[in-house]
Amino acid sequence: ETGVTQTPRHLVMGMTNKKSLKCEQHLGHNAMYWYKQSAKKPLELMFVYSLEERVENNSVPSRFSPECPNSSHLFLHLHTLQPEDSALYLCASSQDGGTGVQDGYTFGSGTRLTVV
Amino acid sequence: AQSVTQLDSQVPVFEEAPVELRCNYSSSVSVYLFWYVQYPNQGLQLLLKYLSGSTLVKGINGFEAEFNKSQTSFHLRKPSVHISDTAEYFCAVRRGSTLGRLYFGRGTQLTVWP
Numbered sequence: 001e002t003g004v005t006q007t008p009r010h011l012v013m014g015m016t017n018k019k020s021l022k023c024e025q026h027l028g029h030n031a032m033y034w035y036k037q038s039a040k041k042p043l044e045l046m047f048v049y050s051l052e053e054r055v056e057n058n059s060v061p062s063r064f065s066p067e068c069p070n071s072s073h074l075f076l077h078l079h080t081l082q083p084e085d086s087a088l089y090l091c092a093s094s095q096d097g098g099t100g101v102q103d104g105y106t107f108g109s110g111t112r113l114t115v116v
Numbered sequence: 117a118q119s120v121t122q123l124d125s126q127v128p129v130f131e132e133a134p135v136e137l138r139c140n141y142s143s144s145v146s147v148y149l150f151w152y153v154q155y156p157n158q159g160l161q162l163l164l165k166y167l168s169g170s171t172l173v174k175g176i177n178g179f180e181a182e183f184n185k186s187q188t189s190f191h192l193r194k195p196s197v198h199i200s201d202t203a204e205y206f207c208a209v210r211r212g213s214t215l216g217r218l219y220f221g222r223g224t225q226l227t228v229w230p
Contacts, residue, residue, distance in 0.1 A: 004159070042222040043206070090159055094218070102167050104150045104208065105218050107159035 003027065006091050006108035013081065014116055021076040021111045023091030030097070032074040033105065034066060035090040043090075049074060050096055081115045088112050120207050122221035130229050131199055137192040137224045139207030149190040150208040150218070151181055160206060166190060177201065202228045 004025045013019050025032065034046040048056035049068040063085075065077040074091055092105040123138040141147065148167050152160040164175025171183040181192045190207060207221040 006159075043220050048217075088157070092160075102148060102165075104148075104152070104162055104165060104210065105160075107152075107161070109159045110157070112157060 004091055004093055004106050004108035006089075006111050008111060009109065010112045010114075012114045012116060013078070015081060015083075017081075018077070018079040020078065021089055021091075021113075023074040023076075023108055025072055025074075025091075025093040025106070027093060027095075027106060029093035029095045029100075029106070030071055031094045032068060032071075033092040033094075034074065034076055035092065036087050037090055037110070038087040047076075078113075081113075083115050086113055086115045120209055120219050120221035122205075122207055122224050124224050125222065126225045126227070128227045128229060129197055132196045134195050135193065135197050135201075135226065137205050137207075137226065139190045139192065139221060141188050141190065141207075141209045143188070143209060143211070145211055147209045147211055149181075149183060150210070151175065151179070151190070151192050152206040152208060152220075153177075154204040154206065154223075156203075163192070163205070197226070197228045199228045199230060201226060 007022045031050045033048050036044040036046055045058055046060045047066045052068050052071055063080050067075040088110045090110045091108040094105045119142045121140045129135050150165045151163040153163050154160045163179050164173050164181055166173050166183045174180045179194050181190055183190050204223045204225050206223050208218050210218045
């Protein structure tokens with residue numbers, strides 16, 4: 001596989017459920033990101049991992065818990081979500097440092113999450 | 117931090133007409149500039165980027181963009197659009213240095229009518 005792969009593509013969960021979103025990149029990048037995209041709203045950067053360390057956490061509620069076990073994998077653990085958390089969750093990766101900054105981010109296809 | 121302004125949230129246009137999607141940015145340092153396209157329920161796909169050199173850059177699907185340093189703009193153009201170009205378009209800037217983050221505009225929804 002190439003690029004950035006996100007699973008599942010669609011997820012419906014109740015407010016009391018626990019689920020996880022998975023992201024895997026096959027590009028050898030050293031930084032990974034979670035974005036939230038809600039209808040009629042701009043892209044919201046949630047978390048940034050660089051060299052497997054979380055370097056940004058943009059005031060995201062604790063019901064979202066990221067995990068980056070290695071440079072190729074990124075998870076977003078979800079628990080006790082609210083209906084307003086329904087959105088498209090996008091994962092991206094990039095190469096930080098050197099000529100990598102001349103590239104943009106590579107995005108996955110996203111997970112469409114619906115909280116009922 | 118950089119900021120990116122996409123002046124139009126929605127641009128409706130008829131098929132085969134030309135289109136321009138506007139983008140302005142603010143930065144006191146050199147930046148790299150990008151345009152992304154997002155089709156419904158998909159991730160963002162790189163259309164084109166400006167790094168240096170010629171101010172007119174060509175991308176995929178017949179799109180091109182012109183970098184104007186004095187006006188801090190990077191407008192996206194296509195001389196003749198197709199219905200399949202209907203999508204959301206995002207302008208983004210990245211500081212030309214190590215660990216520069218990518219900053220996105222709010223997006224422009226391009227709708228092409230038959």
